[in-house]
Amino acid sequence: xxxxxxxxxxxxxxxxxxxxxxxxxxxxxxxxxxxxxxxxxxxxxxxxxxxxxxxxxxxxxxxxxxxxxxxxxxxxxxxxxxxxxxxxxxxxxxxxxxxxxxxxxxxxxxxxxxxxxxxxxxxxxxxxxxxxxxxxxxxxxxxxxxxxxxxxxxxxxxxxxxxxxxxxxxxxxxxxxxxxxxxxxxxxxxxxxxxxxxxxxxxxxxxxxxxxxxxxxxxxxxxxxxxxxxxxxxxxxxxxxxxxxxxxxxxxxxxxxxxxxxxxxxxxxxxxxxxxxxxxxxxxxxxxxxxxxxxxxxxxxxxxxxxxxxxxxxxxx
Amino acid sequence: xxxxxxxxxxxxxxxxxxxxxxxxxxxxxxxxxxxxxxxxxxxxxxxxxxxxxxxxxxxxxxxxxxxxxxxxxxxxxxxxxxxxxxxxxxxxxxxxxxxxxxxxxxxxxxxxxxxxxxxxxxxxxxxxxxxxxxxxxxxxxxxxxxxxxxxxxxxxxxxxxxxxxxxxxxxxxxxxxxxxxxxxxxxxxxxxxxxxxxxxxxxxxxxxxxxxxxxxxxxxxxxxxxxxxxxxxxxxxxxxxxxxxxxxxxxxxxxxxxxxxxxxxxxxxxxxxxxxxxxxxxxxxxxxxxxxxxxxxxxxxxxxxxxxxxxxxxxxxxxxxxxxxxxxxxxxxxxxxxxxxxxxxxxxxxxxxxxxx
Numbered sequence: 106x107x108x109x110x111x112x113x114x115x116x117x118x119x120x121x122x123x124x125x126x127x128x129x130x131x132x133x134x135x136x137x138x139x140x141x142x143x144x145x146x147x148x149x150x151x152x153x154x155x156x157x158x159x160x161x162x163x164x165x166x167x168x169x170x171x172x173x174x175x176x177x178x179x180x181x182x183x184x185x186x187x188x189x190x191x192x193x194x195x196x197x198x199x200x201x202x203x204x205x206x207x208x209x210x211x212x213x214x215x216x217x218x219x220x221x222x223x224x225x226x227x228x229x230x231x232x233x234x235x236x237x238x239x240x241x242x243x244x245x246x247x248x249x250x251x252x253x254x255x256x257x258x259x260x261x262x263x264x265x266x267x268x269x270x271x272x273x274x275x276x277x278x279x280x281x282x283x284x285x286x287x288x289x290x291x292x293x294x295x296x297x298x299x300x301x302x303x304x305x306x307x308x309x310x311x312x313x314x315x316x317x318x319x320x321x322x323x324x325x326x327x328x329x330x331x332x333x334x335x336x337x338x339x340x341x342x343x344x345x346x347x348x349x350x351x352x353x354x355x356x357x358x359x360x361x362x363x364x365x366x367x368x369x370x371x372x373x374x375x376x377x378x379x380x381x382x383x384x385x386x387x388x389x390x391x392x393x394x395x396x397x398x399x400x401x402x403x404x405x406x407x408x409x410x411x412x413x414x415x416x417x418x419x420x421x422x
Numbered sequence: 423x424x425x426x427x428x429x430x431x432x433x434x435x436x437x438x439x440x441x442x443x444x445x446x447x448x449x450x451x452x453x454x455x456x457x458x459x460x461x462x463x464x465x466x467x468x469x470x471x472x473x474x475x476x477x478x479x480x481x482x483x484x485x486x487x488x489x490x491x492x493x494x495x496x497x498x499x500x501x502x503x504x505x506x507x508x509x510x511x512x513x514x515x516x517x518x519x520x521x522x523x524x525x526x527x528x529x530x531x532x533x534x535x536x537x538x539x540x541x542x543x544x545x546x547x548x549x550x551x552x553x554x555x556x557x558x559x560x561x562x563x564x565x566x567x568x569x570x571x572x573x574x575x576x577x578x579x580x581x582x583x584x585x586x587x588x589x590x591x592x593x594x595x596x597x598x599x600x601x602x603x604x605x606x607x608x609x610x611x612x613x614x615x616x617x618x619x620x621x622x623x624x625x626x627x628x629x630x631x632x633x634x635x636x637x638x639x640x641x642x643x644x645x646x647x648x649x650x651x652x653x654x655x656x657x658x659x660x661x662x663x664x665x666x667x668x669x670x671x672x673x674x675x676x677x678x679x680x681x682x683x684x685x686x687x688x689x690x691x692x693x694x695x696x697x698x699x700x701x702x703x704x705x706x707x708x709x710x711x712x713x714x715x716x717x718x719x720x721x722x723x724x725x726x727x728x729x730x731x732x733x734x735x736x737x738x739x740x741x742x743x744x745x746x747x748x749x750x751x752x753x754x755x756x757x758x759x760x761x762x763x764x765x766x767x768x769x770x771x772x773x774x775x776x777x778x779x
Contacts, residue, residue, distance in 0.1 A: 127667040134561035137554055138574055144634055145577040148584060148592065202472060209469035219474070225766045226476040232688065232762030233483070234695020236728045237751045240738060241483050244490055244748075247739075277479070310465040338585030340698040341728075345735050373587045380591050382702040388595055395588045406583040407576070 149399070156396020159389040169351045169375065171385070178387055181394045183352045184375035188337055188401065190268055190364070191347070191371055195275035195336040196329050202276070203283025203332075204325055208313055210284070211291040231281035239345040242274040246346075255366055256356050266348035267356065268365045274342050279332025286331065290324020291317060326412040334405035337398070340373040347374065372398040480759070487752050493742070494749035497529025503749070506534035510708035514734075518743045527742040535710035536750065539724030542625060542711060543700065544693045547632035552686050554633070555640035556675070562641070563648040564670050582638035590702035593631045598622040598703055601721065610718055617712075618722055623705030626720040631703060636693050640685040643769075647681030648674050684768040691761035695754060697728030706733055727754050 120128065167180030206223065214220035246254055247265035255267035294317060302312040318325075348354070348368025356366035370378070372394050377383050379391035495503055513531045520528035562574055602622030611620050651674045659669045675682070705723020708730075713719050725733070727750045737743040 123665050123667065127665055127671075130557075130560075130671065131565065131667050134557045134565050137558040138561040138566055138570065140554075141558055141581070141637075142573060142577050145580050148588075149580070151592065151596070152588065202475065205469050205472040206476065209466075209473040213466050213469060215466075219470075223473045223476055225763055226480055228766045229480055229759050229762045230476060232691035232695075232758050232765070234697065234728055234754050234758055236695065236697040236731050237483070237487070237755050237758070240731065240735075240748065240751050241487055243738060244486050245482070280476075308460075309462045310460045313465070314460075334583055338583070338587070340585070340587045341732060344698075344732065345738070373585055376587045376591055377698060377702075380587075380702060381594050382590070382706075391591055391595075395591050398585060399588055402583050402585055403580065406579060 152392070152396050152399050155392040156399075158392070160393040160396060164390075164393060169370075171351060178385075178390060181372060181375050181390070181397070184370045184372045184394065185397070186353065187268075187343075187347070187369040187371040188373070188398070190369075191272055191275060191343070192333050192337045194268060194272035194365070196279055196333050198272060198276035199279035199283055199332055200325070200329050203280050203328065204287050204318075206280075207284045207287035207291060208317070211288050212309070212313060212317070227281050227284050230277055233277075234341075235278060235339050236341040236345075238274050238277055239342040242270060242342070242346050246270045246273075256368070264348070264368075266346050266368055268347065268367065268369065271342055271346040274346055275336045275339065278335050278339055278342075279329070282331040282335065283325065283328035286324045286328030287321055290321035290327075293324075294320050323412050327409045330405050330409045330412060334402050337371075337405065338373065338402050340377055343371045343374040344377065347371065349374065349378075351375070351378075372401070484755065484759075487748055487755055490745060491749035491752040492745075493527070494529055494531065494746045495752075497527075498531055503531060503533060504537065505532040506710070508532050510535045514708065514743075514746070517746050518737055518740065520742045522741075524741070529742060529746070531746060531749075533727075533750070533753075535708050536725060536727050536730055537753070538710040539625075539704070540694065540726040540728075542724070543628045543632060543704065543726055544690055546625070546629040547636055547693050548686055548690045550629065551633045551637045551640055551689060552682070555637050555644055555685065556682065558637070558641050559644035559648055560670050560675070562645050563674070564666065578638045578641050581634060582642070584635075586635065586696060586699040587702075589631050589635055590699035593627055593699065593703035594623070597627045597630065598624075601627055606721055610721065614715060614718055614722065618707060618709045620718075620721055621705060621723065623703055623723050624721045625704070625711050625724060628700055628704040628724075628726075629720075631699060632693055632696060635696065635699065636689040639692060640689045643681055643685040643688065644678060647678035651677045680768050680771045684765045687761050687768055688765040691758045691765065694761070695728055695758055697726075697732045700726050701729035701732040704729055727751075 120131070123131070164180030164182075165185065166182050168182050169179040169184065170177070172178040206227065210220055210224060243265050245251065247263050249263060251265070251270075252263040254269045254273075256264040298316060298320070299312055302316045303309075307315065347370060349370065350368045351370050353364055353369040354367045355363035376391045376395045376398060379385040379387040379394070381388070385391075498505075508530070510531070510533065516528050517531065520526065558578075562571060562578075566574060599622060601624060602620075605626070606620045606622065614620065648670075655677070656669050656673050659673050660666070664672070704725060706725050706729060707723040708725055709723055711719050711722040711724050715722065731747050731750055734743070734747055738747055
């Protein structure tokens with residue numbers, strides 16, 4: 106990643122001459138590094154063993170049903186679909202907002218006070234607990250005004266729970282990641298690239314659209330992938346804003362809109378409900394779904410390496 | 423690179439002809455977007471407006487949550503709400519079963535056990551995690567051979583990426599039974615049986631898993647800061663005959679102090695808001711673990727604020743009960759906003775070393 110760190114001597118040849126405290130510190134540093142690998146390895150291995158033990162291909166296509174007998178409670182087709190739907194939707198909401206915010210912060214940023222305020226605001230959103238976002242979302246989207254986003258019951262009571270609602274709040278989780286990655290990408294574009302564009306008679310807006318945005322694309326992709334990983338892994342918003350029905354329930358028979366306005370579940374809520382903490386208590390199902398979820402999240406997080414390795418801009422050496 | 427060049431360019435853009443209005447049919451692809459619909463001023467205003475949505479959102483969040491939570495705070499008085507008197511479990515039940523008449527709503531609550539549980543778990547995880555991540559960051563930056571670092575970097579990213587529900591699942595199916603079987607002897611169970619039931623879900627498991635969850639965040643921040651310490655400073659120390667460990671400890675770590683504070687603060691914001699995992703492994707009992715119980719303290723269950731909201735989420739739309747839950751959220755919101763801003767301020771001094779937080 107960064108430049109190789111400074112190495113005056115190799116570690117071994119002088120270690121004997123170090124004071125005891127320093128040697129202890131050195132050993133502790135090695136121990137923590139080893140412990141990290143051990144914990145990560147244990148988690149992945151354990152989930153893989155348990156997951157593969159209870160996973161079979163039929164689970165990917167079967168609808169989940171509530172049954173006490175774990176062999177009859179079906180698979181996780183709907184939760185899987187829910188995860189995919191929610192992740193894509195949330196990222197679609199977050200990406201334009203995040204990119205616009207990042208461009209304004211790094212290319213305009215005037216007045217400076219407001220820019221600093223927005224910058225700290227993004228930080229605050231990143232630190233806000235998702236459970237607080239979730240119940241804030243419930244409060245907002247149960248207002249009559251937002252009734253078109255979810256189911257409306259007979260007495261005009263708005264349910265306030267649907268894919269659209271959950272994705273809106275989910276986009277807030279992805280937002281800071283998109284902003285951060287895009288800003289970093291924009292700031293790493295050398296100033297002379299902008300100047301060259303201005304010299305050719307392009308306006309600032311045209312420069313952003315034709316020069317800076319294409320160059321920042323890997324950065325935007327990185328942020329979006331990280332955001333998708335976080336959205337796919339979040340549980341609190343799903344539990345509270347997606348309605349907690351195991352299968353996808355359409356709000357009306359309209360092809361896609363009905364599903365988006367309807368309720369459902371995702372892999373995270375499926376795992377939670379099937380864990381001993383939820384009402385399902387089917388650990389086998391939970392392990393299998395958690396393994397699939399873990400694989401999805403890992404794939405999303407490590408896809409950024411591929412994105413970042415993509416086409417290098419012309420000015421990079 | 424940026425500031426000076428951009429200022430120059432901005433000045434240049436004002437020169438006549440360089441970026442002026444397009445002459446009729448005069449220009450290439452830039453012509454269609456040069457002026458008119460996408461004029462510079464308009465784009466700047468538009469992007470600025472979008473950026474300010476974030477501020478609007480935060481203001482909305484604070485106002486909405488507090489407006490909803492207000493009756494719960496007002497019904498108890500400010501200090502009453504944070505007090506330790508009374509049995510929280512029974513109070514929550516009374517609130518849930520309070521009469522439907524708005525004048526007779528029951529609000530009496532002293533949320534100390536929740537606050538104490540949140541504080542104990544958060545502090546425990548942050549303190550252990552900070553020590554751990556400091557050593558890990560030193561290792562990654564200075565001592566790990568390149569081959570080890572190639573493994574360690576994805577490992578840290580992996581630990582940060584694992585969803586909290588997966589951590590919770592491992593906790594509730596593996597660690598909680600393990601603690602129940604091996605650490606909780608019948609005598610220990612007996613010793614606190616008159617106040618609380620020990621079942622394995624405990625402060626110990628919660629702190630252990632939470633530490634694993636927040637350590638990667640801290641490592642990332644501290645590593646960035648340690649890498650940004652000017653090399654000449656460390657080389658200067660090394661030239662004076664200081665060994666590598668002491669160079670890291672006295673020069674690099676000291677320079678990176680703002681980052682270490684920022685890491686601790688931002689990680690506690692994250693730890694504070696963790697709800698799902700904690701609701702699965704913390705025992706979910708309204709109980710304030712008591713330090714005078716000695717080692718049993720670590721085995722006692724509790725219920726942090728976030729977990730209390732998740733556990734009671736069916737009651738969110740029941741009137742006085744929902745307001746009480748929103749009061750928990752309000753406390754979480756205020757503390758996390760304060761911590762995030764604190765972290766933001768703590769990170770600012772790092773800019774002079776070229777770290778862009």
